[in-house]
Amino acid sequence: MNPKCDRCDRPAEVHEIDVKKGVQIHLCRECAIEAGFQLPDSPPVTKVLSDLASMQVQIATGSGQRASSCSSCGTTFGRFRKTGLLGCPQCYETFAKQLEPVIARSQNGAGTHVGRRPDRDADRADHQALRRSILDEIERAVASEQYERAAKLRDRLQSIAEGPAS
């Protein structure tokens, strides 16, 4: 049933249509990776993205202004180029200059977010910290078999989000 790979005789696992030439492409796993296809279990980066990123690095060479690694998580731009993944939210600041054209290209030229943002009226950072400390307390209460106290803490956990903001 399955077509064979266009380049060798192994069974094809990747099926794509080349829009420009109007032909179907069938490739086995090995040939697909070689041709730059993104497979379900390969690092989630399109070849376009990594090509673009390497272009950017070439352009950036010698400018001396661009960061080489993120101070928050240690990710280097070279690592991003390989995996297509940034290491933390801070990377967006660290590599802002290099990322700008990469993002613009993958987003059809768009450069600024429009629309929904988290509601910042209430201080969510506090909520997150509070949740963590209550969770710690619950764990301590359970460990020392103070189940009533744990139950009360659980109720408190549920009520955090039901403050004035909700």
Add this chain to the structure above:
Amino acid sequence: MKLERGGPWIETGGPEGDVVVSSRARLARNLVGFPFVNQASGDQCREILRLVRTLDLSDHSMQWLDVMDLDDADRQLLVERHLVSRNFIDADTPRGLFIGDGERLSMMVNEEDHLRMQVLLPGCELREAWRRASDIDRKLEQNVELAVHPRWGYVTACPTNVGTAIRFSVMTHLPALRMTNEIERLRRAANALDLAVRGFYGEGSESTGDFYQVSNQITLGVSDADLLERFIETIVPRIVEYERMARRMMLDRSRMQLEDRVHRSLGLLRSARLLGVEEAMKHLSRIRLGVSMGLLEELKLSTVQRLFLDVQPGHLRMNNPDLSSPSTMVNPGQTGEEEIRLRRAEIVRNALSS
């Protein structure tokens, strides 16, 4: 693990259900204070799980699954139900999954991003899918701090998802466009509109069963509301109309050939003794077309829709728990693979028997 018999996949009768099988809204979110999953330590991943699994995210009951504890059979089921990605299920980082509301709602914790949630509804129900996903998003942001960049919006591990970090998609059944060789034109048009067209199981999967999943590629510079309107007002109606036009054309110009194909497929599935999954999907697709067009009045759309799921390897095993044990084979000389094809044929024959 307990899963319902098929979740939203087997429900039919949703809006535009002859063409649109299901609608999905997906959101990626990350928490402030943690690296993305690819750079997070085991302890950091576990801390994220701890923070998230205690959240009360939905009015509907939510089931929490510790993915690390699931066996291979359960993992396969989750993938076949479109509840998780293959990457997620095969990874070895600490991770978990929320499932709620009869599988309409699911959230992967510690996939590529800390949180990936989806709302999946039968038929063309994108607006409702988005409403429910938004509700959960609001509940999330009341409890945890979500990572947002002043210029690029919601940040994600892969920069191609920044901005709204939303993917809308519809799973469409387009057998008439496939038969009339119009799929290529649809792909080109979709490409021009910055839409991705993928197969039944996403990236890299060929469109078995003539299912095509259409989703937005752009997440930056267009608001969630505008994108939603674009799908509802333009994209989905055009695809639906295009497919229906092709169906009408076949009915007008070559009714006999169409009926012949549909009935041959039914005959084959009612008689086959050994069935591969792709062969089953191919003929089920024609039967689905026949039922949708009123050419096969003795069959229900829901029967056919359920079979698309029941012929998948994981579902076959779930419904036939004895399958993996060699002693129960009808013919002990058979290989495991042949036994599976034999059972698949049996299930399809029984469901379609007149």
